[in-house]
Amino acid sequence: xxxxxxxxxxxxxxxxxxxxxxxxxxxxxxxxxxxxxxxxxxxxxxxxxxxxxxxxxxxxxxxxxxxxxxxxxxxxxxxxxxxxxxxxxxxxxxxxxxxxxxxxxxxxxxxxxxxxxxxxxxxxxxxxxxxxxxxxxxxxxxxxxxxxxxxxxxxxxxxxxxxxxxxxxxxxxxxxxxxxxxxxxxxxxxxxxxxxxxxxxxxxxxxxxxxxxxxxxxxxxxxxxxxxxxxxxxxxxxxxxxxxxxxxxxxxxxxxxxxxxxxxxxxxxxxxxxxxxxxxxxxxxxxxxxxxxxxxxxxxxxxxxxxxxxxxxxxxxxxxxxxxxxxxxxxxxxxxxxxxxxxxxxxxxxxxxxxxxxxxxx
Amino acid sequence: xxxxxxxxxxxxxxxxxxxxxxxxxxxxxxxxxxxxxxxxxxxxxxxxxxxxxxxxxxxxxxxxxxxxxxxxxxxxxxxxxxxxxxxxxxxxxxxxxxxxxxxxxxxxxxxxxxxxxxxxxxxxxxxxxxxxxxxxxxxxxxxxxxxxxxxxxxxxxxxxxxxxxxxxxxxxxxxxxxxxxxxxxxxxxxxxxxxxxxxxxxxxxxxxxxxxxxxxxxxxxxxxxxxxxxxxxxxxxxxxxxxxxxxxxxxxxxxxxxxxxxxxxxxxxxxxxxxxxxxxxxxxxxxxxxxxxxxxxxxxxxxxxxxxxxxxxxxxxxxxxxxxxxxxxxxxxxxxxxxxxxxxxxxxxxxxxxxxxxxxxxxxxxxxxxxxxxxxxxxxxxxxxxxxxxxxxxxxxxxxxxxxxxxxxxxxxxxxxxxxxxxxxxxxxxxxxxxxxxxxxxxxxxxxxxxxxxxxxxxxxxxxxxxxxxxxxxxxxxxxxxxxxxxxxxxxxxxxxxxxxxxxxxxxxxxxxxxxxxxxxxxxxxxxxxxxxxxxxxxxxxxxxxxxxxxxxxxxx
Numbered sequence: 052x053x054x055x056x057x058x059x060x061x062x063x064x065x066x067x068x069x070x071x072x073x074x075x076x077x078x079x080x081x082x083x084x085x086x087x088x089x090x091x092x093x094x095x096x097x098x099x100x101x102x103x104x105x106x107x108x109x110x111x112x113x114x115x116x117x118x119x120x121x122x123x124x125x126x127x128x129x130x131x132x133x134x135x136x137x138x139x140x141x142x143x144x145x146x147x148x149x150x151x152x153x154x155x156x157x158x159x160x161x162x163x164x165x166x167x168x169x170x171x172x173x174x175x176x177x178x179x180x181x182x183x184x185x186x187x188x189x190x191x192x193x194x195x196x197x198x199x200x201x202x203x204x205x206x207x208x209x210x211x212x213x214x215x216x217x218x219x220x221x222x223x224x225x226x227x228x229x230x231x232x233x234x235x236x237x238x239x240x241x242x243x244x245x246x247x248x249x250x251x252x253x254x255x256x257x258x259x260x261x262x263x264x265x266x267x268x269x270x271x272x273x274x275x276x277x278x279x280x281x282x283x284x285x286x287x288x289x290x291x292x293x294x295x296x297x298x299x300x301x302x303x304x305x306x307x308x309x310x311x312x313x314x315x316x317x318x319x320x321x322x323x324x325x326x327x328x329x330x331x332x333x334x335x336x337x338x339x340x341x342x343x344x345x346x347x348x349x350x351x352x353x354x355x356x357x358x359x360x361x362x363x364x365x366x367x368x369x370x371x372x373x374x375x376x377x378x379x380x381x382x383x384x385x386x387x388x389x390x391x392x393x394x395x396x397x398x399x400x401x402x403x404x405x406x407x408x409x410x411x412x413x
Numbered sequence: 414x415x416x417x418x419x420x421x422x423x424x425x426x427x428x429x430x431x432x433x434x435x436x437x438x439x440x441x442x443x444x445x446x447x448x449x450x451x452x453x454x455x456x457x458x459x460x461x462x463x464x465x466x467x468x469x470x471x472x473x474x475x476x477x478x479x480x481x482x483x484x485x486x487x488x489x490x491x492x493x494x495x496x497x498x499x500x501x502x503x504x505x506x507x508x509x510x511x512x513x514x515x516x517x518x519x520x521x522x523x524x525x526x527x528x529x530x531x532x533x534x535x536x537x538x539x540x541x542x543x544x545x546x547x548x549x550x551x552x553x554x555x556x557x558x559x560x561x562x563x564x565x566x567x568x569x570x571x572x573x574x575x576x577x578x579x580x581x582x583x584x585x586x587x588x589x590x591x592x593x594x595x596x597x598x599x600x601x602x603x604x605x606x607x608x609x610x611x612x613x614x615x616x617x618x619x620x621x622x623x624x625x626x627x628x629x630x631x632x633x634x635x636x637x638x639x640x641x642x643x644x645x646x647x648x649x650x651x652x653x654x655x656x657x658x659x660x661x662x663x664x665x666x667x668x669x670x671x672x673x674x675x676x677x678x679x680x681x682x683x684x685x686x687x688x689x690x691x692x693x694x695x696x697x698x699x700x701x702x703x704x705x706x707x708x709x710x711x712x713x714x715x716x717x718x719x720x721x722x723x724x725x726x727x728x729x730x731x732x733x734x735x736x737x738x739x740x741x742x743x744x745x746x747x748x749x750x751x752x753x754x755x756x757x758x759x760x761x762x763x764x765x766x767x768x769x770x771x772x773x774x775x776x777x778x779x780x781x782x783x784x785x786x787x788x789x790x791x792x793x794x795x796x797x798x799x800x801x802x803x804x805x806x807x808x809x810x811x812x813x814x815x816x817x818x819x820x821x822x823x824x825x826x827x828x829x830x831x832x833x834x835x836x837x838x839x840x841x842x843x844x845x846x847x848x849x850x851x852x853x854x855x856x857x858x859x860x861x862x863x864x865x866x867x868x869x870x871x872x873x874x875x876x877x878x879x880x881x882x883x884x885x886x887x888x889x890x891x892x893x894x895x896x897x898x899x900x901x902x903x904x905x906x907x908x909x910x911x912x913x914x915x916x917x918x919x920x921x922x923x924x925x926x927x928x929x930x931x932x933x934x935x936x937x938x939x940x941x942x943x944x945x946x947x948x949x950x951x952x953x954x955x956x957x958x959x960x961x962x963x964x965x966x967x968x969x970x
Contacts (some may be wrong), residue, residue, distance in 0.1 A: 106870055133876045145871035149889045162885060163876025206871075213876065 053080040053103070053217055053249060058112035060098050061273075073098045073109070074273035080251060080266075082117075082216075085243055087252045089260040090270035091296070096253045099270075100219050103251065104139050105132030116217060133164045138210030138248070139219040142226065144202045146194045146209075153190040155205055156181055159213040176212060183242065184208045200231045207239065211246060218248045224259060236263055257297050261285060269293050287330060291413060294340045301346075301386050303339040305412065316412055321382040326357050327410030338413045341405060343375065343389040350404035358405035362386065364397050378403060414879040418793050421786060422800055425807040428847060432822040436670075439825060440663035446656055448828070457664035466641075467665075474642040477560055477631070478624040484564025486617045489571030492719060496572070497579035498605070499703050501712035508576075510720045511569035512959040516951030517727070519566065519629035520910050520928040521944035525727025526562045527553060527633065528734060528937070535743045554638030563630040567620050569723060574619075578612040597703060615683040622676045625669075626815035628911040633932065643669050644817045648914070651821065659825075666818040674813040728945075735941035755942035765927075765943065771838050772907050772923040772947075778842035779906035783853035784899045786846070791857015792887055796866070808854040811847050819848050820915025827916070836918015844916055845906040852905065853898050860894030861887065893961055900958035904951065 055078040062072040073095040080086045088096035101107035103114060105121070108129065114122040121130045138159075147155055157177045160168055168176070181187040184204040189197065197205060203223060210218055223239070224232045240263050243250045254260050260267050261281040269276045269284060269292075277289040288294035295302065305318035305325075316329045318336050327339060350356050362380040373389045378401060380386050388403065395401065440458065443451035461467045496507045514522075530536050530553035540550040552558070586608060590600040631645045641649065643665060650662035705712055734740055735755050741747045759765055786808075792798075794805045811819060823844040827835040834840040868890065872882040888895070913926035922930075924947045931940035 104870075104874055106873070132873045133878055136876065137874060139871065139874035141867040141871055143865050143867045145865065145867035147868060147871075147886060147890070158872065158877070158885075159875035162872075162878075162881045164878060209871070209875065219874075 052082050052117060053251070054078070054113075054115045055080075055099070055103070056113045056115075058099065058102060058109050058114070060095075060102055060107055060109040062098075071095065071098070072273055073102070075112075076268075076270070076273075076275045078268060078275070078278070080249060082249055083247045085240065085250045085252065085263060085265045087254060087260045087264035087267045088270055089254060089257060089267050089296075090276075091255055093272075094270040095273040096255075096270050097221060098273075100221055100251060100253045103217070104137055104219055105130065105135050136213070136215050137217045137219055138213070138215035140203075140206045140210050140221065140223045142222045144206040144223075144226075146197070146202045146205050148193075148195045150194055151190070152181070152186055152192050152194055152197065152205055153177060155194050156208045156212050159209060163213055180208045180212045183211075183245070184238075199227055200235060203227065203235055204238070207242060211242070211248065214246075216249060218243065218246075218250045220250060220252045222254055223252075224254070225256075232259070239263065261297070269296060271296075288340065288411075288413075289330075291338045291340075294338075294411075294413070299343050299387060301341040301343060303341075303384065305336055305339050315407060318412055322360055322380045322384050325405065325410050326407050327405075327412045328408055329412045336412045340411045340413065341386070341409055343387040344373070345406065345409035346386065346388045346390075347404035347406070348376070348388060348390045348392050348395070349402050356404035356406055358407070358410060360386075360403045360405065362401055362403060364395050364399045364401060366397055367395065369393065376401075414789075414883060417789050418798055418800065418804070421790055421793075422804050422807065425804070428826075428843075429807060429810055432819075432826055433670075435825045435829070436663050436666050436818070436822050439659050440667050442660065444659040454660075457660040460661060461664050461668065467646075470641050470643055470646050473556070473635075473640055474625055476556060477563070477635075477642055478621050480556075480560035481563040481567060481624045482617050482621040484560065485567035485571040485620050486575075486613065488564070488568045488719075489575050489616075490613060491715070492568075492572045493575035493579050495712050495716065497576050499705050499709075499712060501705055501709050501716065503713050503716050506716050506720055507572065508959070510723050511572050512955050513952060514569040514723055515904050515908075515958070516955040517948050518908050518910070518925050518928060518944065520633065520925055520932065521731065521940075521948065522566055522727055523562055523630050523633045524928070524932055524937075524940060524944070525730045526565070528730040528740075529726050530558060533740070533742045534730075538742055552638075554634055556635075556640065559630055559634040559638075562634060563624055563627060565723060566630065567624065568719075571616065571620055574616050575613065578609055578616070582608055601703075611683065615680060618676065618680045618683060622673055622680065625673060625676075626817075628815070628817045629909070632910075632929075644815050644911070647815075647817050647821060648911075651824075651915075662821060666821055669815055669818055670813050673815065677813055731941040731945055733941075734937045735945055737938065740937045755938040756946070758939060759942045759946060764922075768922050768924055768927045769947075771921055772925075774838050775841050775845060775913075775923050776903040776907045778838075779845040779849055780899045780903040782842065782846040783849045783902045784895050786850060787853035787855075787857035787898055788888060788891065788895055789857075789883070790854050791859075791891075792861050792883060794854070795858045795861035796869075805854075805858075809851045812851040814848070816848055816909055816911040817915060819844065820912045823847075823912075824915050836916075836920055838921045840916055840918075841913060841921050841923070844912050848912060849902045849905050853902050856894045856898035856901075857891070860891035864890055897958060897961045900954055900961065903954055904958065907951070 055076065057075055057077065058073050059075050060072045061074065071093045076095070076099065078086075088099055090096050098107055102109045102122070109122060109124060111124045112122070113120070113124070116135075119130075120126070120128050121135055122128060147158075150158070157173055160173045160176060178187055178190070181190055184207055186201060186204055186208060189201065194202070194205065206223070220239070224235055227235060236259060252260075252263065261284075264281055266278060266280055267284050268278045271292050277284055277293045279287075284293065285297055288297060291302065294300045303320045303322070305320045314329050315326065316336060317324055317326050318339060320339055325339060329336065347356060350359075360380050362378040365377040365379045365385065368375045370389075373391060374393045374395075376388045376390070376395060378386045378388055380403070386403065438450070441453050441455065443454060445451060492507050495501050496504045528534055530551065532549045537549040537551060541547070544550060582605070587600050587604050590604045591597070595603065626644065628644045628648065631642045632648065635641060636645055636649070647662050647665050647669070650658040650665065733743060736751045736753070737747060738750060738752055738754055741750075790804055790808055794801045794808075814822070823840065827840050834843070864887070869882050869886055872886045873879075877885065907924060910925040910929050913921070913923045914929060917926055924943070928940055928944055931937075931943070
């Protein structure tokens with residue numbers, strides 16, 4: 052179990068304005084978990100990861116791995132990074148160009164402070180790990196001769212060869228093209244399951260995060276906005292930032308909760324009164340979130356949908372499986388709707404149905 | 414590595430602090446015959462500022478430096494533009510000539526020109542034949558002669574630095590101008606030269622500073638012609654007086670260092686400013702070539718003329734001198750006396766063998782020491798280890814010392830040092846290493862800053878120590894920079910004569926100082942033969958340097 056308490060690391064630009072970093076976060080990551088730090092650039096996710104690795108010295112806080120204290124600002128404990136025994140995959144892969152594939156993967160075992168293996172054991176371990184990432188046949192090839200995906204796998208092999216208890220991944224897929232990215236994402240997840248290593252993954256790509264993670268911490272301006280499973284973060288965003296950052300959302304400001312029965316509330320918005328569900332921990336009701344794929348296009352009259360809004364199609368974008376419509380709902384409100392009906396054309400009058408459980412009130 | 418870092422900083426502090434301290438101290442005290450010091454006095458400074466000779470020398474220095482920098486920058490800019498931005502045939506010859514010129518010792522080059530322009534040289538012979546005059550028409554031992562020779566000496570370096578500026582300029586600025594309907598000429602005037610102007614100005618200032626610090630040409634041209642610049646003044650106060658006037662020499666040195674330091678500060682501001690305009694785009698970057706049309710042949714003629722002037726003339730004159738048993742003006746009749754006597758003498762002499770060995774030790778020792786310091790120092794500086802700023806300042810501080818002043822400082826230091834180093838080749842290696850460190854350290858810092866930091870972080874994350882990371886990852890990856898650094902420092906350390914002259918002793922004669930002594934003694938034939946043999950060997954080193962620098966794109970200053 053990796054535990055982070057009160058971690059702070061501020062970056063200041065000539066003067067005192069804080070320009071980035073981490074402003075006090077707490078995280079508990081279970082052993083064997085695939086945990087993702089997600090957020091826009093400058094949110095502090097990479098700083099958090101680098102603090103765990105020991106590449107960054109936090110201003111305050113405490114980091115423990117199981118019983119071991121890796122860092123404690125108060126007690127002045129700062130285990131040097133070669134002693135931390137973590138594995139790390141870098142955004143640039145950082146595969147050393149002056150070495151072969153084998154030499155790259157063997158490096159932690161040959162020069163790491165802790166490994167005291169003889170040559171034969173090193174060879175077995177390295178070939179095993181190269182086998183897992185499917186690079187065994189490339190062992191003697193110079194590292195720069197590998198393709199992007201192969202370099203990525205080599206970086207993974209190197210990070211895993213000394214059996215670390217924590218694997219840190221810093222935007223490892225951002226330099227790959229789209230098709231390879233999906234394949235590598237599955238590969239990373241498979242390796243993590245096989246090795247049962249605790250993985251901490253940093254990305255700004257919400258789709259990637261949703262697909263790969265057990266749990267996600269959404270970060271913004273150096274703070275954690277929400278921690279939860281992919282499903283929870285998507286369907287029950289804790290606040291407007293998370294809702295906007297994860298997936299596409301229609302956001303409406305609402306005046307006040309006019310009536311309430313249990314979790315069901317009615318709010319007043321620019322496009323009229325809407326019946327919706329109040330999200331946990333939010334009493335006042337300030338924002339309404341509606342996911343585009345939850346809006347029904349021209350629902351039949353007997354479908355039992357209470358919220359009905361009339362609008363006109365402003366633009367159409369065919370996306371394959373779904374078609375995305377921008378619908379002008381009057382009062383300067385445009386709603387994005389995604390549906391399987393591909394036949395509507397701009398200018399068409401439509402009725403939008405908003406099921407009560409699709410209207411989320413924060 | 415912390416130990417290395419602290420050690421390196423400590424060594425530099427322990428050398429530079431006493432060096433400067435000693436110079437200042439000497440400038441403020443009378444040095445007695447027995448080496449002890451009198452009471453504190455400002456009379457050396459007062460003497461300087463009240464003497465007409467000092468101001469005359471200052472004016473000489475400024476005139477000489479400005480003139481030489483102007484010659485070098487004008488010629489260098491034209492060559493750089495032709496080499497990098499035009500389609501003139503044979504433009505790579507400019508590079509070959511510039512690189513070959515790096516292997517010629519300053520003294521030898523100057524002598525070649527003195528033979529060409531001197532009283533018995535071919536220029537005067539031709540002019541006399543035309544005018545029918547019995548006396549030589551031109552006198553090379555004048556300010557103009559000195560400016561011309563020093564200017565030509567700096568032209569190849571100015572060319573190499575400026576070529577980098579033109580090479581790195583983004584062609585899309587020019588293309589945008591052409592797209593807007595401007596002509597090639599208008600584009601040149603309004604865009605290309607405007608964009609390059611800050612860099613050209615900065616480099617002009619750099620050459621100006623370097624010429625202020627120069628010693629060889631003023632010593633060989635100005636001193637016989639009885640006019641002095643500040644560096645030759647320092648030299649004369651020590652070696653032209655009995656007893657040496659240490660106080661005045663030190664006061665002069667302090668003034669020189671102060672001026673150069675101020676100019677260097679301006680240079681660093683200017684050059685920082687000049688890079689603002691240099692946008693280098695990574696993708697599909699290629700500089701645009703201007704088609705010269707009918708002017709191509711003129712450009713090629715200029716390229717060939719440059720080769721003749723920079724290499725051809727001095728080389729021919731030296732070969733002529735080396736092949737004749739005694740020096741004679743150029744004539745067909747004299748050719749019947751050609752002999753290999755001086756070459757045989759030079760090859761067979763045991764003194765010369767010692768000199769060559771000393772020079773090799775000086776070059777190899779200096780290059781190795783500087784490269785080792787630059788690799789570690791460059792890494793500390795580029796990665797902002799604690800104390801990086803101090804280390805950076807210490808390593809670049811010697812830039813502000815003209816070689817002759819650094820030599821004087823080391824002379825004082827070695828005379829006072831508890832360990833007897835005076836007159837040894839080791840003393841020369843130490844002094845040269847400090848003098849060359851500013852050039853070397855740049856190769857280190859630039860080399861490291863081109864590495865992605867994650868390459869090192871990956872090693873640290875693998876559990877490797879700082880030292881292992883440095884030796885296994887950093888050093889192999891910056892090896893090309895380090896080899897280029899080694900070769901350049903080798904060439905620099907064996908080329909100049911000021912340091913060997915200031916620190917000369919019975920056992921540390923090197924090629925440069927031997928050439929100087931031979932010229933003083935009028936042994937032109939031996940000088941020419943020895944210089945040519947040495948230059949031949951150095952050519953191999955400079956070509957290796959060029960190959961590497963070109964391949965890995967390391968800049969030259």
